[in-house]
Amino acid sequence: MKLFTDKKIKNLKAKDHIYDIRENNGFAIRIFPSGEKSWVFIYTHNGRKRRMTLGSYKTMSLAQARIKYNEAYKMLKVESKDPALAQKQEKTHNRDSSSIDQLIDEYIEKWAKKRKRSWKEDQRLLNKEVKPKWGKCKAKDITKRDVVLLLEDIVERGTPIAANRAFACIRRMFNFAVERDLVTSTPCTAIKAPAKENQRDRCLSQTEIKSFWVNLDKAYMSEATRLALKLQLVTAQRKGEILAAEWNEINLDTKLWIIPDTKAKNGIEHRVPLSTLAIELIIKLKKITGKSRWLFPSATSKLHMRGESVDRAVRRSSEKIFQQANIKHFTPHDLRRTAATHMTSIGIPRLVVSKILNHADSSITAIYDRHSYDAEKLNALETWGNKVKQFIGTTENLTNIVEPNPL
Numbered sequence: 001m002k003l004f005t006d007k008k009i010k011n012l013k014a015k016d017h018i019y020d021i022r023e024n025n026g027f028a029i030r031i032f033p034s035g036e037k038s039w040v041f042i043y044t045h046n047g048r049k050r051r052m053t054l055g056s057y058k059t060m061s062l063a064q065a066r067i068k069y070n071e072a073y074k075m076l077k078v079e080s081k082d083p084a085l086a087q088k089q090e091k092t093h094n095r096d097s098s099s100i101d102q103l104i105d106e107y108i109e110k111w112a113k114k115r116k117r118s119w120k121e122d123q124r125l126l127n128k129e130v131k132p133k134w135g136k137c138k139a140k141d142i143t144k145r146d147v148v149l150l151l152e153d154i155v156e157r158g159t160p161i162a163a164n165r166a167f168a169c170i171r172r173m174f175n176f177a178v179e180r181d182l183v184t185s186t187p188c189t190a191i192k193a194p195a196k197e198n199q200r201d202r203c204l205s206q207t208e209i210k211s212f213w214v215n216l217d218k219a220y221m222s223e224a225t226r227l228a229l230k231l232q233l234v235t236a237q238r239k240g241e242i243l244a245a246e247w248n249e250i251n252l253d254t255k256l257w258i259i260p261d262t263k264a265k266n267g268i269e270h271r272v273p274l275s276t277l278a279i280e281l282i283i284k285l286k287k288i289t290g291k292s293r294w295l296f297p298s299a300t301s302k303l304h305m306r307g308e309s310v311d312r313a314v315r316r317s318s319e320k321i322f323q324q325a326n327i328k329h330f331t332p333h334d335l336r337r338t339a340a341t342h343m344t345s346i347g348i349p350r351l352v353v354s355k356i357l358n359h360a361d362s363s364i365t366a367i368y369d370r371h372s373y374d375a376e377k378l379n380a381l382e383t384w385g386n387k388v389k390q391f392i393g394t395t396e397n398l399t400n401i402v403e404p405n406p407l
Contacts, residue, residue: 004029006062012037027069029057039065041072045082052084098182100134100142106180107173117240117265122169129154129166139177144187151194160195167193202334203341204327206391209233211325213392219321221313224296227285228310232332234278234385236339236356238265239332243305245295247286252279255378259358270358273378277385307332339384346387348380356380 004023012021014035022028026042037057043050054060054068072083098106104126112119133150134142147170154163167188174186204212212233216226231242241259250257252274259270274282282295289297294304310332314322318329336357343353355373 004062009037009057009062025073027066027073039069041069041083043073043076043083045076050082050084052087098139098177100137100139101131103139103173103177103182104131106182107176110180111172111176117263121165122172125166125169126173129162130170139174140183142174142187144189144191147187147191151191155194161197163194164197167191200331200334200337202328202330202337204330204334204338206342208327208330209338209342209388209391210393211327212322212330213388215321215325215327219313219317221317222299224285224288224305225310225313227281227288228296228305229314229332229335230281231278231285233335233339234275234281234388235272235381236336236343236353236384237272237358238336239307239310241265241270243296243307243310245304246293247290247295250274250282250295252282255279256374264358266358266360268358268360271372271374271377272356273374273381275378275381275385277388278381342387343380343384346383348383349376352376352380 004027009029012029012031014031014033016033018030018032020028020030020040020042022042028040028042030038030040032038039054039057039060041052041054043052052072054065054072060068072087075081075083075086104123108119108123108126112122116122129150134146147167150170151163151167154160154166171186171188171191174183174188177183178186213230216229219226228239228242231237232239235242235257237259241263244263245257245259249259255274257272257274259272261267261269264270285295289295296305297303298305298309314330314332323329340353340357343356344350352373356377
């Protein structure tokens with residue numbers, strides 16, 4: 001038969017049996033008794049007659065069918081591969097390929113939960129930013145362009161730092177997918193973080209510390225949240241470790257708080273000596289939350305208070321309370337930096353401050369130095385506690401409970 005034309009294909013009539021009309025080199029159209037027509041490629045591979053369906057005449061034009069036929073013909077003649085078998089394998093791979101929804105679940109279960117204490121934040125980011133846009137897509141089909149557009153959407157929403165966090169999480173997830181052979185490559189290659197992040201150096205001055213402490217009583221937050229912020233300033237510990245503290249980890253008799261390795265950010269058990277000021281704050285807290293397992297129980301679940309709720313409380317009070325009290329913008333983490341900075345400024349050795357902060361030290365000296373530094377840390381924190389009292393202008397016991405403002 002001569003070359004197909006649209007008119008010739010359209011005029012082919014159905015018979016009471018299936019039949020094929022061929023062009024050259026195996027390109028053909030199959031006509032069914034129902035009148036349906038399909039493009040096919042009829043060929044021989046390794047001595048066996050084979051037939052490959054290219055597509056339906058209803059959805060595939062003659063020009064499109066020729067392109068697909070030429071691809072199959074090249075695979076057969078140039079690459080010596082069976083195009084029908086390759087097509088079947090591709091369909092199976094597509095069917096079995098992980099969707100983004102499945103990849104997110106596998107990443108959280110197999111990687112994040114086992115390696116990150118903050119795995120819930122990864123889960124939250126992926127559920128919020130990725131699932132709604134890509135959830136049903138195959139992971140292998142996500143392109144660099146898809147990643148760039150998703151990040152641009154987050155930036156245009158006015159949250160550039162959130163875009164950085166989302167990108168870091170997406171990149172980790174696709175690296176995980178490559179390692180497990182779920183995809184052959186990551187679409188995050190050569191993409192830069194969408195927003196520039198400046199290293200924070202915010203440190204509250206002596207005047208701001210006094211104003212912060214006094215004005216906390218007016219802030220729009222619970223008394224427990226106020227005490228969490230004060231404890232962060234007084235102990236110089238991480239917000240997440242303070243909020244996750246349990247009463248059985250606190251010993252007021254020995255003046256010691258032990259943060260277990262499962263909660264410490266660096267995975268190393270951390271002994272925090274409690275200064276007189278810290279104990280005063282904890283006694284005050286005991287009157288409020290002492291019946292709970294947690295020092296800072298959540299008001300909405302059986303777990304402890306979340307860091308986001310403390311951040312939110314500070315933001316809510318920032319403009320109306322703190323800024324009016326001449327306190328420049330700060331975050332809860334800045335309180336830890338403030339404590340460290342003031343401790344070194346009053347002569348406490350950097351090594352002791354580093355031990356208080358529980359910074360990881362992988363040096364050879366650190367490997368052999370098993371001294372606990374408990375006495376040095378207690379002396380430093382006691383000195384710092386007294387300095388805070390001096391800043392705020394009181395030497396009195398601070399265990400009186402202030403009536404909390406509504407949340």
